[in-house]
Amino acid sequence: MSIFLPLLDSQDSELVQVLARIGPIVVSPSQFADLPHNRYYITLENSPDATLDHILSWLNDGVEKVIVPLTLAKELIGAGIPSERLCLLLDVGNVSAVSDTVRNGVSGVFLKTPAIDIDLISSVSKFFANSAIHVFPATTSPPTIFTIRRLLAIGANPALPTSQLTFSATSTDCINVADAFLAPIVSDRPDGLFPTVVSTETGHSLGLVYSSIESVRESIITGKGVYQSRKHGLWRKGETSGATQEVVSIQLDCDSDSLEFRVKQHGAGFCHLNRQSCFGEISGLPALESTLRSRLASAPTGSYTRRLFDDSSLLQSKIMEEADELCRAVEKKDVAFEAADLLYFALAKCVQAGIGIAEIEQSLDAKAKRVTRRPGNAKPQWLKRPDTKSSTPTSPHQVFSTSQKSDTRIRMRTSDLTGLTPAERTQLLKRPVLKSDEMINKVKPIVDDVRTRGDAALLELTAKFDKAKLTSTVIFPPFAPETMQIDPAVRAAIDQAYSNIHKFHAAQVDQDTLVVETMPGVVCSRFARPIGRVGLYIPGGTAILPSTALMLGIPAQVAGCKEIVLSTPPRADGSISPEVMYVAHRVGASAILKAGGAQAVAAMAYGTATVPKVDKIFGPGNQWVTAAKMLVQNDTDALVSIDMPAGPSEVLVIADHTANPSFVAADLLSQAEHGVDSQVVLVAVSLTLEKLAEIEREVDVQAHALSRVEIVRESILKSVIVKASSTEEAIAFSNDYAPEHLILHLKDAQEHLASIENAGSVFVGQYTPESCGDYASGTNHTLPTNGYARQFSGVSTSSFQKHITSQQISLEGLKQLGPVVATLADCEGLDAHANAVRIRLRAIQSSIDT
Template sequence: MTRFLPLIDSNESRNELLSSLSLLGPLIVSSSHPDIPFNSHALLDHNNPFSVDQIIELLDSGVDKVILPLASAKEVIGVIPKERSILLLDVASVSAVSDTVRNGVSGVLLKTPEIDLDLITSVSQFFANSPIHVLPDSSHPPSIQTIRALFATGTNLVLPSSQITHAPTSPTQINVADIFLAPIRSDRPDGLFPTIVSTQTGHSLGLVYSSVESIKESILTGRGTYQSRKHGLWRKGETSGATQTVVSIRLDCDSDSLEFRVVQRGAGFCHLPRQSCFGEASGLPALEKTLASRFESAPAGSYTKRVFDDPQLLQSKIMEEADELCRALTKEEVAFEAADLFYFALSKCTAFGVGIADIERSLDRKAKKVTRRPGNAKSQWNRKTSGSSPTASPTTSLSAPDLSIRMRSSNLSEVSPEARAALLRRPVLKSDEMIAKVKPIVSEVRVRGDAALLELTAKFDKAKLKSTCMFPPYTKEGTQIPEDVKLAIDKAYENIKKFHQAQTDGSTLQVETMPGVVCSRFARPIARVGLYIPGGTAILPSTALMLGIPAQVAGCKEVVLATPPRPDGSISPEVLYVAHLVGASAILKAGGAQAVAAMAYGTETVPKVDKIFGPGNQWVTAAKMLVQNDTDALVSIDMPAGPSEVLVIADYTANPAFVAADLLSQAEHGVDSQVVLVAVDLMPEHLARIESEVDKQARALSRVDILRESIPKSIIVQALTIDDAIQFSNDYAPEHLILHLENAADKVESIENAGSVFVGPYTPESCGDYASGTNHTLPTNGYARQFSGVNTQSFQKYITSQEITADGLRQLGPIVATLADCEGLQAHANAVRIRLETK
């Protein structure tokens, strides 16, 4: 029962207070506020009149009621439903209200200089059967005694949120819990209030008791807190871990009992290991619980796991069961087929993190719409009745473009440790299988050299070449690119080179460990390096920059670029232009495992290298892993590589369009791209706007077909706090980490594992990919725990030296000889003693 409605000031930014207020019922939000939550009341601005169409648009968006000035009310009466409007009046304007207006609204918001109960009673009589809401036009809130007296008349109180606080009540602000508790009373000797605890969907979990103290704590913390008749204040789950997040708190019609709707975590509400004190759930709640459990840990080989792992199968089953429901002709058949449809439909929902509560919210949102579509079936589902059976199956299936592009969702505070670990896992890379596949390719190139390389390039890259390599000088015609692209590459080259030059270690470290014993360390470039530049679905001159520049800065003598040729045998002019900039000594026109093998072992024309760098597909990665373990190749690699990935942490300050764009920029790399959004205590409406932006922006991109596969495999992880979010990120160790956070720069010191961090709303990952200066060749698959991204020092090796004087050896020698004797290595000891004996 609503007695108190907070008016959210247009500049309100106290999230904790807003969270508490949202538990207690609808909010009144000024239409000038940037975000009007679902199910709230919108107070229209006197100074900025709304048209009838704009008012209808507000109601269609999910606003429960609009609060209208008298002039606007006259225009919409009869156009919008009576129950969706409240009339805004000053005391002096009451007499100007016509019978048409009075009978065409569902209530009145009365602005008064102060709370005058006699005046309010008079207005109530004039607006018979319509609730009266009173907004005192005062800089100070009314007293608790006045509020109780107001509630006793059946009148609702409206207060600006600036006059509401979490702190104790004062002359200028009133505690939010004190307002809510003002009308509550108990007829029990112990003064407690019976409290029904239920799920978000209204299914009972149990009966408990509340006290004024426990209700206050629940409102202020958002956690289920009650009053045990034996043990005092009872914070649910404090010892068992079966905590509750409160969704809403409501008084009954007599204000002597309450209903708490909660999100229950852990084993359940009951002290027995089950959800409800009234027994196990049944029907849809039981199915929802079972599917959620199976989604987290379905046994291998089970049908449910197959359904979750095969989106095409799930889509087909939904359409099949919908068709069978349409064919059903008896009550029993309809119930049977509807049950099957619910199973597969809820499986789809579970896979995307959608629960029954989300479905009910969507139904409620649809019910708020004032305008309605005709409701005709789409063309592919229309059937011509002539010459066809009324139960004939449709000939057209739901096409991919009709499906929303959405991510899966999980809540960190609700998942088990096993499910959390599953969220951190990447898809299994079957390294042994891939290495077995590339082994014959690598062996062919190793044994037959250029002949094998040319054959494999024709087979895999579809290019028939006469030679394997290009050598400088590169032709001007081959490096001709549009002027704007050239300028962009030149500027990116400048920035990346500047940053990597600053990393150069040209100094010699010298330490005298004891008198006469000097140890040194100095850097030298790796002489010959191979840089793999992927081709595939995108031309990547940026990767040529990221690998070629640090090789150039480090002073590598030979730099071999390998990149798949185009069908005509040419190389992308953008890549060729970068090869010229970085001074590449050769360009190998080949891709895949054959290119890796050619650089690792060398051929008649391809120079052998000492270290191979660069990203690539599974074939490239497997070949790199294979050759680095072959002592005949004597080659190392930069790091293990997997599909590209990004993790975005976003709080209430995040711009939904920015967040969506960052997620998509990584997801478009390939169908196996790994994309994670960690949402920090985001309101459902904020999260919904991000998801809507993902779908809208994805549909406008040229690589939408890739996004349709990569985004549904991606996840949204909901976290309660920044610390929880950062801990999850550190455990995940993402390749790219983007911080859409308030004071984002302050959070960087908490980051322990990441390839590269992008700080704040105006630092898209794209800048690091191309031109900010940092390197975009970064560790994936969680290897950011152990590896750095490519940098100048990746192209250097360190040599140590030591110089010992005769006096120094006299001090150090006996120590060395003793240790050598201990290990039984007499020749080591002799090398020292023979010198000590020479004087």
């Protein structure tokens, strides 16, 4: 993994050599021509005259990526340059100008920023979810180790000018190369050491050792294999045995808790038993290369191998002979046999020329990096039909794109409930871990800022995160008609949805007072009252959500809440989408807060000079919103509650032999498109392989027709088909999973509803898509996720009401109940409680006596 990206701004050849061991280097086109190391990114920041031909030439020569400005990125994407070879050069202020085409057409972003703002960089990282973020702050001193770790934690890393790197101790002006590389490394061992896999240049394992920060630092600087012996301290490999190592590369694994050293091993080998590998004798091509090198050095005169090395004509003839025999082979065993012979003589030719497998693989890697392709025709002397017309390129640059790969099928993974161990079943039920504590720590400064500075903080944070510069934060009714101008068809759809949702939620209103006489003269009652002030969070971002405004606004309106504050992120021009404005008008919103994220939650929780404080906050949102809601509900100064915990959207579909594959696939995809972290589960009840294959084909075909296909591709990768042997087994699994949405594609689906114990909302039968519940059937779509359907209900009218109890006790009632209460109070040692009863009983007795 890349820890930091060096930018070459000094001609220090020794530093370049060291940096080559730990990752790619950013260079200018003029620097690239004079450098031997081939792991480079070329930046075109100061090369405005670079043409497509120049760029293709660099990429064909092995440059890993080109870093280009926004205008050139559009041209290169249009020319078909693969995204994995393109990195976008971007000023932090221009992020909003990036189109989806460019965002999806690059694999990295080189972000120029005045300083390192973690929150801002984090938001950019989320926008470029599929790209590596390299941060280049315009500062004269490097970031600290702590800052590098914080960047890595949000999926970004620093781009450091080589003038800010040093072999000496880290200072305010320069950071030690090894310190920067080792910034994220962690160990779970008591001795603090790091497991280290040592392998050859070609990735064949030599052994497992341990490293320390000190040993890794020395290896990076010296280029020699240096490790940490658990008994004897620093172990400089070969210092006594002569079996030294030249370090080719050092890299951390994905968890930053172990390392891989790729080395050139000299001498007898890595193992103390004088073998190349600690895992036994080597085999295959590495063993053949070792044998041929040994024979090149010592084969006796007259031996066959010596003849091959000494007689180039004989070696050439054997290569041609074996190639011909391979071409003629038909049976599998014959193809393998002849290919082995050809590889033997081809590798003998390479060893004769001083070339090994590592150089061959480097050449293969270089060929793989080419972005232009020749037509691919054989030379005339090798064509069996010389009259065959050769194809011609369709353009001067036949650019290869990974999008042309045939294996682009979108598929779910499969598991079978039969035979699962309890641990495996538990694992299957798990959702992704939500790191609540980490997110709460991140949002706390935002919440505290709004709490302390009110509207001023809110305006600044809205400009920072929502990219909208506002002069005021709140809109109050009456709302201007021009802000609610929407398509008539959309208006009609909203009105019909409003009618259905209102009808269902109005039927839920608890208007009757419950009155129960628990014993003669003791009357208890319970009655509902609306929550006075509620805040409704309506997400923005990639989609406008008037449906969520309906789902939250209507029950608040029906319940009779006096103040309904609706909050939603503004658009770039500071306005709110007219669809949401229209819904706000229909549900009787008393204020609209133009803000999103944690800052909006904080404003509603604490109130500001313009934003009304609320008593309860509702609504879905990203992890920032969720964390802020959890934070404020636990602050006694806020005195605010929330609707429920939240997580990614999810659906579980149970399907038997009666299910329509296209319907099932559509239902799965309707949730998969919400976001890359959406959870999608299909429980297949005794479905045949053919039926499952038909569903999977439908998922693939329908997904590729969607505008959000890339989001679907990511979420489907994490989704699963669970095979069940019966409907009862399927429902039992669903009850354990407790899905947000449960869809029953079952014969006589209604009959199975009584068995459902845990679900946010159930969709019964093949003609009840989840989409109807999301928009307009009448039920609410704000539902418990992440398994919380075991203990939470979805939002309803009662969510916006609270219940008050009362009791009235007559004189006769107290005479009967009083002694019971006094006895219990005495039992608990609460004299005052008992006295409150006894003083009345004595008064009653006294009046009777007189």
